[in-house]
Amino acid sequence: MLRERVVNRHPLRHNRIMISREIHLPDQAATEELARRLGDLSRPGDAILLSGDLGAGKSTLARALLRHLANDPNLEVPSPTFSLVQSYATRRGTAHHFDLWRLGDSAELAELGWDEAMRDLILVEWPEKMGPERLRELTDAGALAIFLTSPGDDTRTAHLTGWPDRLESMP
Amino acid sequence: MPNVTNIANPAATGLGPVMGIESSCDETAVAVLDAGGRVMAENVLSQLDDHAKFGGVVPEIAARAHLAALPDLVRLTLSQAGIGVQDLRAVAASTGPGLIGGVIVGACFGKGFAIAAGKEFVAVNHLEAHALTARLPGLMAGPVEFPYLALLISGGHCQCVAVEAVGRYRKLGGTIDDSVGEAFDKVGKLLGLGWPGGPAIEKIAREGNAAAFALPRPLRGRAGCDFSWSGLKTAVAQLVAKYPAGALPRPLVADIAASFQQAVVEVMEDRVDHALAMYPRAKLLVVGGGVAANLAIRDGLERVVAQHGARFVAPPVRLCTDNAVMVAWAALERLAIGVYDGLEAAPRPRWPLEELRF
Numbered sequence: 001m002l003r004e005r006v007v008n009r010h011p012l013r014h015n016r017i018m019i020s021r022e023i024h025l026p027d028q029a030a031t032e033e034l035a036r037r038l039g040d041l042s043r044p045g046d047a048i049l050l051s052g053d054l055g056a057g058k059s060t061l062a063r064a065l066l067r068h069l070a071n072d073p074n075l076e077v078p079s080p081t082f083s084l085v086q087s088y089a090t091r092r093g094t095a096h097h098f099d100l101w102r103l104g105d106s107a108e109l110a111e112l113g114w115d116e117a118m119r120d121l122i123l124v125e126w127p128e129k130m131g132p133e134r135l136r137e138l139t140d141a142g143a144l145a146i147f148l149t150s151p152g153d154d155t156r157t158a159h160l161t162g163w164p165d166r167l168e169s170m171p
Numbered sequence: 172m173p174n175v176t177n178i179a180n181p182a183a184t185g186l187g188p189v190m191g192i193e194s195s196c197d198e199t200a201v202a203v204l205d206a207g208g209r210v211m212a213e214n215v216l217s218q219l220d221d222h223a224k225f226g227g228v229v230p231e232i233a234a235r236a237h238l239a240a241l242p243d244l245v246r247l248t249l250s251q252a253g254i255g256v257q258d259l260r261a262v263a264a265s266t267g268p269g270l271i272g273g274v275i276v277g278a279c280f281g282k283g284f285a286i287a288a289g290k291e292f293v294a295v296n297h298l299e300a301h302a303l304t305a306r307l308p309g310l311m312a313g314p315v316e317f318p319y320l321a322l323l324i325s326g327g328h329c330q331c332v333a334v335e336a337v338g339r340y341r342k343l344g345g346t347i348d349d350s351v352g353e354a355f356d357k358v359g360k361l362l363g364l365g366w367p368g369g370p371a372i373e374k375i376a377r378e379g380n381a382a383a384f385a386l387p388r389p390l391r392g393r394a395g396c397d398f399s400w401s402g403l404k405t406a407v408a409q410l411v412a413k414y415p416a417g418a419l420p421r422p423l424v425a426d427i428a429a430s431f432q433q434a435v436v437e438v439m440e441d442r443v444d445h446a447l448a449m450y451p452r453a454k455l456l457v458v459g460g461g462v463a464a465n466l467a468i469r470d471g472l473e474r475v476v477a478q479h480g481a482r483f484v485a486p487p488v489r490l491c492t493d494n495a496v497m498v499a500w501a502a503l504e505r506l507a508i509g510v511y512d513g514l515e516a517a518p519r520p521r522w523p524l525e526e527l528r529f
Contacts, residue, residue: 054357055408059348059401079349079401081357082196082327083270083520111234111272152412 010147010159011051011128021160021167031057031148031156035064038144041166042069042121044093047138049127052148057156058125061146062097065123069095080125085112095121100129109134187260188252189506190245191499194237194277195269195297196327201244202495203252206260208308208503212251213496215489216240234272241280256288263502266294266512267519269327274518282514293502294516298323298524300497301459302334305484307500315484320446320453322472324439325460325493326352326367331396331446333453337504338529343446344396351435352462354400358407358431362424372428373465379425381433384410388438396446398438407431436471443472447479457484463491 025031042048048065050058063077069090080086080099088095096117103109109130127135127145139145145161160167186206193200202213249255264281267274278294285292302321305311320343321332329352330345349357352369359368364375386406389399410427411419419427447453456476462468469485476483490496505511510528 053408054361055401055405063348076347078346079353081353082350083268085271086521113271150409150412152409 009149020162020164021170023158023160025057025156025158027154028057028060031060031158032064034158035061036068037170038146039065039068039092041163041170042092044121045119046092046121047118047141047143048121048123049135049138049143049145050123050125050148051127051145053150056148056150058148059099061148061158062123062125066090066095066097069121085117087117090121092121095123097123097125099125101126103129106131106134187258188254189261189263189293189499189502190249190259191295191495191497191502192241192245192262192264192277192281193297193300193493193495193498194234194241194273194280195265195267196273196493198493199237199240199244200493200495200498201241201248202499203248203254203259204496204499204503206503208500210496211254212248213494214244214248214251215492215494216244234270234276237273237276238280241276245284256284256290259288259290261285261291261293261502261506262288263293263295263498265297265300265498266516267297267522269297269520271518271520274520278516278518286514291506292514293505294512295498295501295505296522296524296527297493297498298328298332298522299338299340299527300501301325301491302332302340302457302524303337303501303504304459304486304490304497305455305457306504307486307490307496310486310490311484315455315457318450318452319455319457319484320443320450320481321457321459322439322443322446322463323460324351324458324462324468326350326356326462328352328460329398329400331442332524333450334457336529337508338510338527340524340527342523342525343449344398344442346398346400348399348401349404351398351400351439352460354404354435355462355465357404358428361404361408361411362427363418364424364428367461369462369465372432373467375421375425376429376432376467377425378422379427379429381429383426384430386410386430386434388434388441391438391441394445396442396449398442400435403431403434403438432465432467436467439468440471440475444475444478447476447481453481455482455484457486459486459491459497461492464488 066077067075080097085098144163147159150156188203188205191202199216203211262281262285264277266278306315318335321334329350331343333341355369364371389402473483
């Protein structure tokens, strides 16, 4: 029942998504720990899509993942909401942190260097703003989709879709 | 590739007006200042009555919209200034930090214009332009001398900067997550107030009770002058989630907006209080950026600055938000010290103040 409700609200529901894993996150530290584990499983060329309401923890997860991959717990990871994309040198090569919240039209992606960035590791907040077709291309190509939900307190649930082989190895 | 900086430039030494171009974010703007810094003409595309004829759209993210607007906006501004291309001493453009597409358009347009006209090109750092705006002649009753403290608060930035001289800046603290303008925009969205959220929140907050909700004051009392706004935004999201989905009643929106704004003001006061203590040589606080238009924040800052026996400078709103007057003025300051980046400067989405030459 709960699972059904989540699927109905999932931003990728039109892509016939199947949630493959649900992880309960009791606090922010748990979100950061999940980010580090996903960072370890990531590879250059991967796309990690982060969906969820304002305040759901998308940036927190992205920040922890980037700091982990950059081997720098104090790395400055400002919100990319304004600049739309920020790039970082990591041990997976260059990683690009996108926030498409302000994107007006998916055609604007080209101006952000999207096509070049796709060769590297990309983290994308508000991926649904790129439109269902481009989103489906990404999920078909093996993107990991993370949908964060919160009951309105500090706990979160991460609903993961994709990376079936890799997530299996995750405790 | 030839070294374009060595192109002989007969006009470089002459005094004359400087044209500034700003397109690093959502605004396309052009201004012309005379050699003494007096504004001869200024235009911000989104504020023109009839911007439809300038390419049809107000640029948002689309760099091509900046590009479509710039030629006509330059023509209009030069004609309002009553000068021709040949009268200019130099052309300046925001060359970063900002949205890469817009920065490339402004910088390349400015460079191309300068080369074609045989004029000097000055690559201006957008943050430096905000930080130096207070020194624009005629803005303040008296001269604004170095050193001073600059608080840059906008959609993209949130930092306290020690301004020692033209080109010499030290970041005392900045945001560790969201910018303050982003917090306003996102809370505005949560409250159904549209985008941008800043002016809408300020307006409806006047009807509300600022003590209605106890929201967090992130980092208040903590050492240093860093900022963190993400948790405050999340707290508002959690508060809004407690009410039934759909439009919130207006009095409730007003109370949440007022409580949120009050939290921002108190954090700002605390952080600037710390920044002034960290930089006691500063006898002046200058604010810049779109959030500096918020009157509740201005009032709060004025109180703190007075406690330190310092002076508070808040430029008029049109010079706090993104504009080209500040770009041309920063170029004049740079030309005066003879140290600036020219045609060789590449557009930079990220360009910290500390990396500037002096």
